[in-house]
Amino acid sequence: MSKRTQIVCIHEGKKGASIDPVFVNAFLKAYDPEWIRPWGTSKIRLVPKGGKTELQADFPKELKNVLRAGADTTLIVFADIDDKLKTGDELKELYWRTAQENGISREEFDKVVFIFSKDRIENWIQFLQTGQTDENKEGPRVNNNSEVRNAAQKLAEMCLSGNPTVSLPPSLHWSCNNWHQLINRMKNN
Numbered sequence: 001m002s003k004r005t006q007i008v009c010i011h012e013g014k015k016g017a018s019i020d021p022v023f024v025n026a027f028l029k030a031y032d033p034e035w036i037r038p039w040g041t042s043k044i045r046l047v048p049k050g051g052k053t054e055l056q057a058d059f060p061k062e063l064k065n066v067l068r069a070g071a072d073t074t075l076i077v078f079a080d081i082d083d084k085l086k087t088g089d090e091l092k093e094l095y096w097r098t099a100q101e102n103g104i105s106r107e108e109f110d111k112v113v114f115i116f117s118k119d120r121i122e123n124w125i126q127f128l129q130t131g132q133t134d135e136n137k138e139g140p141r142v143n144n145n146s147e148v149r150n151a152a153q154k155l156a157e158m159c160l161s162g163n164p165t166v167s168l169p170p171s172l173h174w175s176c177n178n179w180h181q182l183i184n185r186m187k188n189n
Contacts, residue, residue, distance in 0.1 A: 008075050008076070063075055077113070118170065
């Protein structure tokens with residue numbers, strides 16, 4: 001196992017007004033990888049960024065902060081794929097362009113973990129609760145944090161059990177592949 005890492009997660013939404021950080025925190029607590037180094041009472045530092053525009057604009061600065069902190073820190077970008085884009089790869093390409101404009105190398109960029117849900121994370125929650133969702137339609141709003149935590153814990157259990165991810169919604173499958181790349185990197189360092 002490699003040395004342990006701290007996680008910095010930048011996400012859309014104002015502090016206390018988004019379910020994204022609830023989902024991320026619950027997932028990481030349930031998954032509890034040995035290579036995440038806890039500090040204080042938290043395993044992760046969540047940094048709210050308001051909307052998509054602010055998140056993408058602040059991404060280079062946040063990545064540079066993480067890079068300055070050293071190899072023991074990993075940046076996760078948690079965002080929504082809006083209606084204008086179809087896949088996580090398209091949104092990731094927009095982040096790559098912003099990174100290039102700010103002097104970030106491909107090697108540095110490739111260390112970032114991108115977790116992108118289609119439209120909103122509610123589709124993932126709907127899938128994790130019912131086993132089905134249509135990412136072409138916005139999932140039903142979720143305002144109950146316990147529902148969010150339960151869904152995130154279920155996803156962590158699926159990851160830990162090694163269950164196949166073939167039936168996952170496309171954006172969740174794409175994001176899980178990015179998460180697995182982080183796992184492999186941490187195991188092989």
